[in-house]
Amino acid sequence: MRGFSVGLGGGIGSGKSAAADRFAELGAAVIDADVISHELTGPGGAAMPAIEQAFGAEAMAADGSLDRAAMRRLVFADASRRAQLEAILHPMIRAVSDARRDAAIIAGAPYAVMVIPLLIESGNHRDRFDRIAIVDCSEALQVKRVMARSGLAAAEVAAILAAQASRQARLAIADDVIHNDADLETLRTQVGVLHAKYCALADKMRDKMRKSG
Numbered sequence: 001m002r003g004f005s006v007g008l009g010g011g012i013g014s015g016k017s018a019a020a021d022r023f024a025e026l027g028a029a030v031i032d033a034d035v036i037s038h039e040l041t042g043p044g045g046a047a048m049p050a051i052e053q054a055f056g057a058e059a060m061a062a063d064g065s066l067d068r069a070a071m072r073r074l075v076f077a078d079a080s081r082r083a084q085l086e087a088i089l090h091p092m093i094r095a096v097s098d099a100r101r102d103a104a105i106i107a108g109a110p111y112a113v114m115v116i117p118l119l120i121e122s123g124n125h126r127d128r129f130d131r132i133a134i135v136d137c138s139e140a141l142q143v144k145r146v147m148a149r150s151g152l153a154a155a156e157v158a159a160i161l162a163a164q165a166s167r168q169a170r171l172a173i174a175d176d177v178i179h180n181d182a183d184l185e186t187l188r189t190q191v192g193v194l195h196a197k198y199c200a201l202a203d204k205m206r207d208k209m210r211k212s213g
């Protein structure tokens with residue numbers, strides 16, 4: 001079971017969650033890799049035994065969840081430690097995302113939007129998605145939004161940006177671009193236009209599947 005799937009990418013703070021919220025309001029099934037990542041690393045999360053084994057007690061908060069601030073400092077300063085964390089988490093995130101997408105389509109969702117912060121970095125995106133949408137804004141705005149949202153220092157946000165694909169690389173793989181340099185209403189309007197387009201494409205795909213038996 002697969003169903004029409006949209007990969008929704010964009011750099012940190014670009015507005016993926018804001019766009020995803022609007023897709024969800026309009027009726028799309030939204031599956032967010034960051035949300036799944038947080039579930040896997042919460043208290044008793046399925047990834048925690050492997051993370052504790054690889055990173056030791058310093059990676060653990062008192063309640064058994066991931067010490068996110070400590071891990072952030074570690075992995076955005078050291079690419080090999082980041083690769084080690086990603087090697088544990090990414091296959092698990094991928095398995096849970098795909099299972100949720102399938103469940104949503106079986107339950108009757110018109111199509112699925114998979115929010116993937118590291119869409120390019122994780123590779124084989126063309127095989128996984130029927131359509132790739134990228135939320136785009138200037139890096140200056142990304143930094144400003146993340147600092148306002150999370151209280152991170154500019155240098156911390158810069159370290160995360162440096163670990164991500166460039167704006168140009170993301171735009172180069174986009175079928176659709178959601179421009180998020182203006183206000184939230186402008187973002188929501190663009191999502192509305194895309195929703196209509198994706199519903200039509202998903203209908204076409206279902207027709208084709210029915211005809212081919």
Ligand SMILES: CC(C)(COP(=O)(O)OP(=O)(O)OC[C@H]1O[C@@H](n2cnc3c(N)ncnc32)[C@H](O)[C@@H]1O)[C@@H](O)C(=O)NCCC(=O)NCCS
Nearest residue numbers: 011012033034037068071072075085086089117118163164
């Ligand atoms: C390092 C961690 C603990 C920091 O936690 P924190 O609560 O500060 O951030 P959170 O998980 O909410 O992620 C916020 C944003 O940071 C960026 N980011 C996170 N991990 C990475 C990464 N490995 N490489 C580049 N950017 C990343 C993304 O834009 C993401 O949307 C956490 O990001 C993590 O576990 N990362 C590894 C898993 C991963 O790759 N997640 C992102 C894709 S699902």
Ligand SMILES: Nc1ncnc2c1ncn2[C@@H]1O[C@H](COP(=O)(O)OP(=O)(O)OP(=O)(O)O)[C@@H](O)[C@H]1O
Nearest residue numbers: 011012013014015016017018117145149182183184
């Ligand atoms: N057009 C906009 N105008 C004003 N604020 C915005 C706009 N778009 C997003 N924001 C705000 O900027 C912050 C980052 O947006 P959002 O969380 O949607 O980004 P994201 O791409 O999901 O980030 P991350 O990669 O960190 O998960 C949020 O606080 C959000 O409310």
